[in-house]
Amino acid sequence: MKRVLVTGATGYVGSHLTRRLAAEGHEVHITMRPGSSFLPIADIWDRVRSVTYDGTVGSLTEYFERQAPFDAVFHVAARAGYDDTQVDEYLESNIRFGTHLLEAMARTGSRLLINTGTSWTHGQNRDYDPVCLYAATKAAFAKIIDYYVLAKGFKAITLELYEVYGEYDTRPKLVHLLKRAADTGIPLDITPGEQPIALTHIEDVVSGCLRAWEMAADMPPSHRTYVLDAGEVTTVRELIGRMEKIWDISVPVHLGTRPYREREVMALWEGGERLPGWRPHISLDEGLRRLRSVL
Numbered sequence: 001m002k003r004v005l006v007t008g009a010t011g012y013v014g015s016h017l018t019r020r021l022a023a024e025g026h027e028v029h030i031t032m033r034p035g036s037s038f039l040p041i042a043d044i045w046d047r048v049r050s051v052t053y054d055g056t057v058g059s060l061t062e063y064f065e066r067q068a069p070f071d072a073v074f075h076v077a078a079r080a081g082y083d084d085t086q087v088d089e090y091l092e093s094n095i096r097f098g099t100h101l102l103e104a105m106a107r108t109g110s111r112l113l114i115n116t117g118t119s120w121t122h123g124q125n126r127d128y129d130p131v132c133l134y135a136a137t138k139a140a141f142a143k144i145i146d147y148y149v150l151a152k153g154f155k156a157i158t159l160e161l162y163e164v165y166g167e168y169d170t171r172p173k174l175v176h177l178l179k180r181a182a183d184t185g186i187p188l189d190i191t192p193g194e195q196p197i198a199l200t201h202i203e204d205v206v207s208g209c210l211r212a213w214e215m216a217a218d219m220p221p222s223h224r225t226y227v228l229d230a231g232e233v234t235t236v237r238e239l240i241g242r243m244e245k246i247w248d249i250s251v252p253v254h255l256g257t258r259p260y261r262e263r264e265v266m267a268l269w270e271g272g273e274r275l276p277g278w279r280p281h282i283s284l285d286e287g288l289r290r291l292r293s294v295l
Contacts, residue, residue, distance in 0.1 A: 005029040005070045005110075007101065008077030009048070010040040012169050013116065013161075013205060017074060020206050022047045029067070031060070031077070031101075053097065060104035069109035072213045075101060076116050082261055084133040094137035099144055106152045111221075113156040114212045117142060119198075119227065121160065122269035131263050142225070149223045156223040157212040159205075160272055162230055165287065166202030167294050174236065175199065178243060178251050179291060187252035191260050193237030196268050198230040201282035201290075211278045227272035231280045246288045 004021055008014035009030035018041055021028050028048045032038070038045050051063035064070075079086065079093035098115075105111065120135035121128065130136035148154045165175040174197070181188040208228040234242065243251050260266075282290075 001025050001027055002071040003027045003029070003068060004072045004074065005031070006074045006076060007031045007097075008075075010036060010038060011076065012166075012171055013164055013202065014074075014076040015040045016166075016202050017076060017206050017209055018048065019044055020210070029070070053100070055092075055096075057100040057103050060100055061107050064104050064108035064110065067108075069111070070105075072112045072114060072216070073101070073105060073110055074114045074209060074213075078116065078134075078138065080118075080134050082132045082134070087133065090133050090137045094134065094141055095144070098141045102144065102148045102154075105154075106148060111152070111154050112213070112216050113145065113154060114209055114216065115142070115145060115156060115158040116209075117158045117160040117225065119160050119162045119269045119272070120265065122271065123263060123265055125267040125270055127271060131265055142223070145223050149221055153221040154223070155216045155219050155221055157216045157219075157275075158223065158225045159208055159212055159275065160225060160227045160269075161205065162198040162200050162228070162268070164202055164205050165199050165291075167290055169202070174239075175291070178240065178253070181253060182243065182247060182249055182251045185250075185252060187254050189254045189257040190236065191258050191264075192256045193240065193253075194235055195260065195264055195266055196233050196235055197239060198233045198268055199239075199284055199287065200228055200230045200280060201287045204228065204280040204282055207281070208275055208278050211275060215276065225272070226275035227269070228278070229272070229274055229280070230284065232284055233268060234284065242285065243288055246285060247292045 006018050009018040022044050030050050031053050032050045079089045117138050120131040121139045123129040123131040145156050240251050
């Protein structure tokens with residue numbers, strides 16, 4: 001049994017990771033914000049320990065000091081989105097909180113971090129071309145991790161994610177919105193649908209996080225970045241057609257009634273290295289079949 005900490009444990013990715021870690025018998029600690037709901041992990045609430053982060057590094061440090069150093073810290077929490085007006089939220093969640101986490105780790109002897117990043121850092125398939133402020137803050141935080149590697153001897157792996165999907169995902173993401181349109185028969189207004197999309201199933205993402213932990217444990221102090229790619233790319237328009245074929249129902253949409261977003265990704269990042277020892281096991285067709293079972 002290992003001792004681990006997960007941030008963002010009540011989010012979609014974090015809750016699945018937390019369940020997997022608990023199921024494997026690890027001692028799981030999570031961070032919570034004041035007023036946060038534990039309902040997304042209510043089924044395992046009695047199997048985790050939580051620390052309330054009140055916006056100060058001290059709230060984390062004091063809790064960490066009462067524990068032995070963590071074998072791994074999984075930093076999944078993030079404020080995501082295309083809306084660049086949410087400046088303070090992005091800075092608070094993606095820079096301030098993450099830096100407080102790193103500093104609390106440094107002060108209390110925890111040195112292994114698995115961080116989640118985003119392929120949106122690489123808009124139009126460029127090495128650095130953040131699609132939005134969210135992506136820019138995630139890239140900036142990766143540079144802060146570099147400092148803790150150099151100054152404090154951290155071992156860190158950042159996993160850059162594409163679009164994550166899976167059963168019971170209620171986030172306002174494309175797959176959920178299309179599924180809701182199929183469920184209700186209410187048409188969804190969307191773009192012309194020619195933008196590429198790479199979908200990675202939540203189970204494969206969780207497996208990637210665990211593989212990264214295994215790999216990082218044997219690394220010298222360093223910060224490495226890998227992608228958890230889907231293994232296949234489609235367009236939004238093609239995705240709708242595959243949904244209709246696999247689900248054998250109509251997915252009502254109004255193609256072209258919404259413009260592409262500013263800085264819409266029309267070329268996916270292809271320059272990243274896939275996490276060694278990991279590959280996606282759930283194909284897009286299989287993932288869509290699983291979604292059909294919960295329609």
